[in-house]
Amino acid sequence: MNFNKNIIGTRSGDTEFESAYVPFISFANDEQKKAIENYIFMQVDEFFQKIYPTGVIRTQLSYSKLITEEDFKDFNKVKISYFYENFFHDLERGSDGKLELKIKWSITFDERCTPIKLANLPQNYRGYEPKLSSKDVKNCLPRKYGIIEINRIPVFYYIYFTLKEILDVAKQIHTS
Template identity: 50%
Template sequence: MNQKINIIGICPETLLFQSSYVPLISFKDEEQKKAAEDYITGEAKKFFDILLPDQEVKPLAYPMLITELDFQKIDMRYFYENLFYDLERKPDGKLEAKIKWGITFDEKCAPINLGYLSPKYDGYEPKIKYTSSDGRPYRRYGTIDINGNAIFYYIYFTLQEILDEIKQLPNS
């Protein structure tokens, strides 16, 4: 009964994950990887089209993501190298951070649920919906803020929704 079942691997050191709490997700081939990434970036675009329609946002590489536990021990260089490397000055002299985003599978990183309130809402019965007309959930998310301004967005995904996307491929 001491056989290894090899279900879960560990992150190779060459990927240099910043966090011990970010899982490594792997797919069988490049087509599945591309489908998963296309799905994630498409959903992120929809999310930001609703939340920040006129703002440019950039993804942060998955291995560079951190969780709330990492804040207790992360070196401050992390923030300068990953979130503030592209600061710009506005005409009024204030610094402006470029907003970044990354995915998370950790619900604790995404405590906010982006819902939909019908334009016909009359103010009496709460009719907030947390699923779209096609049944997909509106996004849970969380932020890293500086002076009350979000500089980074965690966008929550479930492994199931990514698997559902992969299963739609013709050779799956």
């Protein structure tokens, strides 16, 4: 049996990604791209509204700059400059002299980067997994996430999306 194995493409040289473990995903047209991005931003807004009800300064880390836990296994691969260039380059001090919390986030399709499941959390929640009551566990939402933190303060959120939910949004473009 001879099969043409041209099922999945590879990234070209002009699509630079920080990690070899982050897939390059594209769609056929701008209409799908806009619908998917709108869906992601709506979901991310809901996510941060639940975690930081009083608001928080947040910016998206480009998907191409995302790294996974697999990248951390080789300490020679992830340089300290990666963190300065992507997480700390825009830190500022508030009027009280303390560093202002500026959260970065990106989507991920890697469930291993997102071990925490979002629940109805107490107002003082700040990014690390609290002990949840059985009521909170029953009220868990499907959005999973992971964090990178410095001194127990989250500086980055991995927000998990499934390829199925992204495809479902793309499919709605043609059925509506």
